[in-house]
Amino acid sequence: MGLMDFIKKQFIDIIQWTEDSDGTLAWRYPMADLEIQNGAQLVVRESQLALFVNEGKVADVFGPGTHRLTTQTLPVLTYLKNWDKLFESPFKSDVYFFSTRQQLNQKWGTPQPITVRDKDFGAVRLRAFGNYSFRVADAKLFHTEISGTRERYEAADLDGQLRGLVLQNISNAIASSGIAFLDLASNQLAFAQALNTQLAPEFARIGLKLEGMTVQNLSLPEDLQKILDQKIGMGMVGNDMTKFMQYQTAQAIPKFAESAGSGGGGIAGDAMGLGAGVALGQVLAQNLAAGLHAPLAAPGQAVGMKAEDIMATLEKLGDLKAKGILTQEEFDTKKAELLKKLV
Numbered sequence: 001m002g003l004m005d006f007i008k009k010q011f012i013d014i015i016q017w018t019e020d021s022d023g024t025l026a027w028r029y030p031m032a033d034l035e036i037q038n039g040a041q042l043v044v045r046e047s048q049l050a051l052f053v054n055e056g057k058v059a060d061v062f063g064p065g066t067h068r069l070t071t072q073t074l075p076v077l078t079y080l081k082n083w084d085k086l087f088e089s090p091f092k093s094d095v096y097f098f099s100t101r102q103q104l105n106q107k108w109g110t111p112q113p114i115t116v117r118d119k120d121f122g123a124v125r126l127r128a129f130g131n132y133s134f135r136v137a138d139a140k141l142f143h144t145e146i147s148g149t150r151e152r153y154e155a156a157d158l159d160g161q162l163r164g165l166v167l168q169n170i171s172n173a174i175a176s177s178g179i180a181f182l183d184l185a186s187n188q189l190a191f192a193q194a195l196n197t198q199l200a201p202e203f204a205r206i207g208l209k210l211e212g213m214t215v216q217n218l219s220l221p222e223d224l225q226k227i228l229d230q231k232i233g234m235g236m237v238g239n240d241m242t243k244f245m246q247y248q249t250a251q252a253i254p255k256f257a258e259s260a261g262s263g264g265g266g267i268a269g270d271a272m273g274l275g276a277g278v279a280l281g282q283v284l285a286q287n288l289a290a291g292l293h294a295p296l297a298a299p300g301q302a303v304g305m306k307a308e309d310i311m312a313t314l315e316k317l318g319d320l321k322a323k324g325i326l327t328q329e330e331f332d333t334k335k336a337e338l339l340k341k342l343v
Helices: 003-008 075-081 139-147 155-177 181-186 188-204 222-237 241-264 271-293 307-322 328-340
Strands: 011-015 024-028 035-044 048-054 057-062 065-068 094-099 103-109 114-118 122-136 152-154 208-219
Touching: 024 139, 024 155, 035 048, 048 139, 057 139, 094 139, 103 155, 114 155, 122 155, 122 188, 152 155, 155 181, 155 188, 181 188, 188 208, 307 328
Parallel strands: 011 035
Antiparallel strands: 024 094, 024 152, 035 065, 048 057, 048 094, 103 122, 114 122, 122 208
């Protein structure tokens, strides 16, 4: 290089990065034809890391602080270039900055229901969604595995890969947690913790740290939701079948009234009909309780139940069996008892 060329050549005295927007994970300092002056300052702010790459090899990683670039602060780079101790000549390397701030409110969700194994139900299909946060923890690993030599790498560029990791590990998270699915459904914090435990090593493999995972909603399949609702209803009334039938009737009355109001007719269209509907529910509840608990009559002895009451009770028992509240064996036993009471 001639003297004039050396004089015209520009040298870098300060290397730094002030983030101009959110969501940037990695940024390459624009070197162009510039060279770094011996003794130049490298300014790494809090929530940043700086990585030196020389001739394709990672040389050094710098944490927050102001660093004077000499043979003492760049020993690996000095070794790679075989410079002497004075390190007088300017040098050229690629410098990458990494943001270590938390990347918040990253969305995840199941676009389609996914099947997971469960110790109570064998297998269930679910939908879920929530958010998570992460940060760059290992700049060297993230550079070599993900961002590479790109001028800028955004969190949005990684979004699809991280969503895929979450979905891929949901089933394993539930299985390894040992928590029953219904307990996870009622305790979203436990679900989030199970996901976090499963996903943290997966994030670490690409230089990231998973800081937090939330589950904002967990949707049960319709058939499982019906069973859960029945269990909740039975828990409210205990083993009192009369109260349960009254509860069922109260749930059905608005539907009867709506049908009558739309021209469908029926007895629940006015106050008298509504009262009759309540009375009917009470009669059915009494008949069901009698059918479940009354002892069999002696041969030839009338039990005082009408045929239509017994048939109505059988229909209700069949409905309870279909919903999983009564087993087939319980239904068959009560059915046999009731049929013997026909007079």
